[in-house]
Amino acid sequence: MSKSDENLIGEGTLTGEGLLVGEGYLIEGRNIHHAFGKTSVLSNIDISVSPGEIVTLIGPNGAGKTTLVRVLLGLIRSDTGEIIKRPGLVVGYLPQQLSIDPVLPMTVRRLLRLTNRPTTTEMLEALSETGAAHLIDQAVQELSGGELQRVLLARALARRPDLLVLDEPIQGIDISGQTKLYELIAQIRSRRGCGVLMISHDLHIVMASTDRVVCINGHLCCSGHPETVREHPEYMALFAPREAESLAVYTHSHDHSHDLAGHVVPIEERGNSDHDHGHPEHDHSGHDHADHDSPERDITPRGETS
Amino acid sequence: MIFEDFIWRALIGGAGVAVISGPLGCFIVWRRMAYFGDSVAHSALLGVALGFFFGIDIRLGTLIACVSLALFLALFQGQKRLSSDTILGILAHTALSVGLVTISFMESLRVDLIGYLLGDILSVTISDIAWIYGGGALALVWLGLIWRQLLAVTVHEELARAEGISVWVVRVSFMALIAFVIAIAMKFIGILLITSLLIIPAAAARRFSKTPEQMAALAALFGGLSVLGGIMASLQWDTPSGPSVVVAAAGLFVVGSLVGVVLGSRNE
Known part of the structure; x- marks a missing residue:
């Protein structure tokens, strides 16, 4: 080269x-x-x-x-x-x-x-x-x-x-x-x-x-x-909720997490989020999902949950 | 002190065994194959029985039995139903027992069972020495040829494979080599004790080595010292020769560990 x-x-x-x-x-x-x-x-x-x-x-x-x-x-x-x-x-x-x-x-x-x-x-x-x-x-x-x-x-x-x-x-x-x-x-x-x-x-x-x-x-x-992959719905579906979930586990008193760009992503309650983007190969049930359609949405304040 | 001929033969033969068992023993220690060595050694008695039964050289019978068992185990490694130490346990004691049962059928024969189980260094003949040095030289060349590949496979099998080493060939050829060395050394140190001469000098050498090659050379040296010490003790106190060699090796290991601890604490 x-x-x-x-x-x-x-x-x-x-x-x-x-x-x-x-x-x-x-x-x-x-x-x-x-x-x-x-x-x-x-x-x-x-x-x-x-x-x-x-x-x-x-x-x-x-x-x-x-x-x-x-x-x-x-x-x-x-x-x-x-x-x-x-x-x-x-x-x-x-x-x-x-x-x-x-x-x-x-x-x-x-x-x-x-x-x-x-x-x-x-x-x-x-x-x-x-x-x-x-x-x-x-x-x-x-x-x-x-x-x-x-x-x-x-x-x-x-x-x-x-x-x-x-x-x-x-x-x-x-x-x-x-x-x-x-x-x-x-x-x-x-x-x-x-x-x-x-x-x-x-x-x-x-x-x-x-x-x-x-x-x-x-x-x-x-x-x-x-940059492109980070915004891709499939990537978001795989990674954003998992990170949100793990942060929630370790910090307990937080009701939101950050996505990869540092934006605040609220944690949905189990089963609350419902999404499907045309991939029958994998099963979305049983996961927590941050709403990946709006990764940059505003903070949704909630009370302490722990 | 003037040595009788049989003592010289014992020392020369024992030194030959030590030189090959040291480096080979290192790999047995690194690859955690002590039990494999034991199992192969146990099958040697079956070889003795077969040798008598078919009227062939006992050493040849032993060689065939040991190498067959090793290759059989190599083939069985792939299956997952039973763990490999279970299979080794089954084969080791079955081979030993079948050997004992077969020998008991041959009533006309007077077999020195204790000699085979514990070894008899002092009864070594010139032809035993020729067998040891011929076989030992072959084994050393064999080990030398696979040394680098075997070491790479020992460090990380997938890495070795990714970098072009045929892992299976190296592994099987190493197992056959262990069987070969056990078969030629059995007369000296006995079926039940042969693994210790492979493992103890290697373990004793670990503390004093920085590279695999140093450890192999030191293991050969420690093996030689164990043989020397064991034979001398056996003459002095009229103790059984094979166990005396093992006791000497164990003594060396303990002294080596203590020295290592002292040196280690001084460095800190």
Whole structure:
């Protein structure tokens, strides 16, 4: 990728979809269906990542995000559909929650040489890129969650990947660290021009450093620029009420919550809201829903409910 | 002190066993496969019985029985109805018991059962040594070839697979390797004790190692020291050799842990 692309990305003027059209996808999954036993986990999913593009996969727990990534990586075979990889594609993978058993002695240096053989210079280069060069001779088990993620990211980078695949990279990291890690991933993309596919369950934090969001919940709900997805009724239906609900649980005395843009969203009582937007695939009963048709509506004051 | 020939043979053979059981034992510790090792070892007695029954070399019979059981377990790993430790328990004790029952049918034979169960280092012959060094060298080369892949699979199976390692091949070949080493080492340390020579030196080495390779080398060294100490003790106090080696290994583990604790507290 050229320097001019970096600048464009740095200014945030370029969405992933506009980028490098014609170069072809790094990886593409078409019409993916997968079921565990009789339970359908993924149905009719299309997804692609282009060079230099950050694609974030979001969806609620059990939406099939990890399954989709595993299908794309070839770790499991989907029931139908095809995966097209660019020939010779090198993938750097950060699995969800990689922890190394204390009984296995392992330094950062050794971990970086686990599946390939970078030189010390190459290792230091990759570690500096993720801000972890000082950790090179540390035991892996002594690292904090954030440090371990940086080391694992460096390990993936030392493979000189065309595509980085990150499964919930921010787990076990505090909020400020999460933002920093996403910024780092965006920087790496700009510097190296590699494609990035990552899983997140929080669009809010990942938004600034992603080009395209793909929201799935068993099926493809919506995809596009993060701002667009945030306003999409299916996204709202999946995320806004859940966030409202969890905030209500933890604060008790509040009768409203905030949507992703910080607007106040009142919490409806269970079963009060009634919506249907033409998706028979999923069941809306039994959830609390903030009214997603009017995300910016005014505060509706109510008495203390707890 | 002038050693008799049989003592030299015991020391040389024991050192050979230690060199291969150290690195292999590390993987058994890392992959939590102690019970698997035990089960394979138990099936060795069935191999002894089969060896007598078909009139083939006992060591060959043992090798066939151990490797077959390991491959059988590798195939059964995929099923989910029973947990793998239940299956191991069923197979281990069934194999041991079938072996014992079969041997009891062969009345004309005088089988040194205790020798097989607890090992008899001091009765090692030149051909046993050849068997150990030939098999041991093969096992070391084998382990060397799969070392990097096996380590990657041990750290994270999916990561290894995503980066192009054929996990199944590595796993099965490791299980077969354990069976192979157990079969060649059984004569020394016995069916009931062989797993301890794999595990205790490796566990003792953990505290003093920073990398997997260091731990493997130290485990081999500790295994060698255990064999030396055990044989010396056995000569000195006329104790059974196999258990003496295990006691020596356990002693080393305890001393190592205490040293580790002292060093650790000094560093803080």
